[in-house]
Amino acid sequence: MNHFPPKPASRRLFGTDGIRGRANVAPMTAETALRLGQAAGLLFTRGDHRHRVIIGKDTRLSGYMLEPALTAGFIGAGMDVTLAGPLPTPAIAMLTRSLRADLGVVISASHNPFEDNGIKLFGPDGAKLSDATEAEIEALMAEDIGDRLAAAASLGRAMRLVDAGGRYVESAKSSLPRGLRLDGLRVVLDCANGAAYKVAPAALWELGAEVIPLGVAPDGFNINQGCGSTVPAHLSAAMLEHRADLGIALDGDADRVILADEHGTIIDGDQVLALIARSFLAEDRLAGPGVVATVMSNLGLERYLAGIGLALHRTPVGDRYVAETMRAHGLNLGGEQSGHVILSDFATTGDGLIAALQVLAVLVREGRPASAVCRLFEPLPQLLRNVRYAGATPLQAPPVLAAMTEAEARLAGTGRLLIRASGTEPLIRVMAEGEDERLIAEIVEGLCAMIAGVAAEPAAP
Template sequence: MTTPARRLFGTDGIRGTANKAPMDAATALRLGQAAGRTFNRGTHRHRVVIGKDTRLSGYMLEPALTAGFIGTGMDVVLVGPLPTPAIAMLTRSLRADLGVMISASHNPYEDNGIKLFGPDGLKLSDAQEVEIETLMAGDLTQALVAPARLGRASRMEDAPGRYIEAAKQSFPRGLTLERLRIVVDCAHGAAYKVAPTVLWELGAEVVPVGVSPDGFNINDGVGSTAPGRLAEIVRERRADLGIALDGDADRLVLVDEKGAIIDGDQILALIAGSWHAQERLRGGNVVATVMSNMGLERYLRERGLGLLRTPVGDRYVGERMRELGCNLGGEQSGHMIMTDFGTTGDGLIAALQVLAVLVEEGRPASEVCRRFRPLPQRLVNVRYSGASPLKDPAVQREIAAHEERLGERGRVLIRASGTEPVIRVMAEAEEEALVNETVETLAEAIRLRAKVPA
């Protein structure tokens, strides 16, 4: 029996434009009521932890969710702006029944989102999300409790300190960041206080960027999706490393001392190689998505390790890791999941693993963080209307012909976006000219069948 399709929930919670359904107060209220009813089971006092990033709309969604949970008899612990991994951690450590993060990650301030974590700190399953959606579509009066059983709300003042200490504990004992100058770009987001604090307390000279949120400037020309300014500051300040987090600090991009960008694939390779040498890497494999470069796959294979691929989304990476007992996985975009330290992506803790290798090897980041030569890779988006052009036999034949032509020299990845009417056409191979020819030919074949002008 298949699980019914989810309408509100995507691969990473619910997301949309702030103050428009589903990111409005009315929907947030019903979500709190439905999730409250789903998790308000048993005789113990039920508790939910709610965190957020720095978007202005968080002030609208947070009280709406709080009202929904309180109305179902759940106590609410408000922790304010904190990274997504901190909410997952606190949900477990406080023995809460549910964790909520209000954030649209790397999106601009106009958007917002809501992510839910179970008592184990893991993102909810498809079945749980379907159950909540079904309740939201029905009569929720049965979820509401009598006045004497209403929940209470409280604010947890030491929540940032708890996460700071947990992050510091992930850094190897006996090592220090003294004599390192680090530029950290917090994207005016959830980590704007905790990330510079962690680095400073571990001994680094810290140059903070993106630490003045005003409700509107989150991810605006800063953070992991816009590392250009960070690269300039790293060069200007002669820093040893630049760290770029996104709005909720669950993803990471690095910049070496020369200003060159280091993506998630290189970070995965560095951590995997280090952990494998220390016999800390479990499962004999690293889990990544279909977008990861073949260069990473070859690097791991040379060390007797495998690369297991999943659909795009750190949620799928985490699920595969748990199935196979792996403790390292991530995405090219910078999500790094390290189950030794947490249950979801954590940009700051991933950065600390890289810094540990920098300290141990005593070499510059431009040498330490370049673990493999990436194959040329190109991605083109093709818009369409109506039925997916991928169902057209002519398109399927064209794709098959190019896959056969590339053979072991490269690969083709064609997939439909899960959030918009777009076909993503990606190819990678040893020769850049071959990559460009493959992508352009396939994109044009799809455009012709999609009847959408170039």
């Protein structure tokens, strides 16, 4: 059984993907953003060069509040600030390296509704910061650092990078083999009214595809609203309406992607990983005999990869853990079932557009429809349920531990059980998968009932 503990107490603000919460409510306030800019700026001011941070965001209204607060914090720490405006998370990771910046910052709550927002940080290598570095930043935020901020003559400056979108479009296009074009392909592209609303349609159009754009009219409130990767039915309906060859749905910051074939059938991140792994293996482009995925990826993916001679290395949930494991094993492909796909030859984090381009490349080369190309294995029945709780986690309660042990025994090696605390919400996530769908349902429902019952009990005096 896989069981990962909640984040350590030394990281109260940072979850599995930066700081996230309801906009203008602690911790997602202008004050927090200011303190974060000051602390991160001080920590990453190393050496005698002019220090730079690049800041991007998605299309949420609250970005207008958090962006200037972060800018003020970094300038007060003596860092120059480059503002990129609305751009995908992977674009900021790419620009951090391209500009030789000391830090990259993305203001986004990814697939969450507009009321939420978040802040995630990238180091100079374009990779998300480690738990240890985030803990250092959080410790600095709690200190009185006023006397360590820059003197008046050493304050940073701010400038806007006017061609940031164009730079990312060229970077994404370069992930396709030279000479390969998408002429003749009709693509439905749902940008979730988010950060990729300009750059993703531009990239596909420049490569020759006929693009039917959806979710490209952000107004500050409609990000992820009835569209994007979290509402796949919207993409499926559009595929049937427009008789397209492939559907692409991004989330609010475009670091994840869900696809649909010509029949509107959804293709999740596990199938995308399998397809790219097979393609890269055939072209001798895999850096090693393995792929990285999280504990949420379906057992069917693991069995498929084993069948073509590849190992599956599993990590806790979170694409930065995937990236860390890829670096540790020298691998260049990893991702999550939710659609984060990391291709480290081209990007340091999940990039929905680049992943979709790799699938389109296979469609062009094979000349077959997506329904024949993109479903390489039959997923095992998998069921996920969430249990909300207040106070201390109920996972350490003896009745819950006993129930988990019993459930594991019932699976008897025919499936997997995963129980974990969410890194972003007060939820316990209960997932089981296996060959017997009825047994999986019984196990998940029973565990959820047990956890909910323990969570509802008053704490012992």
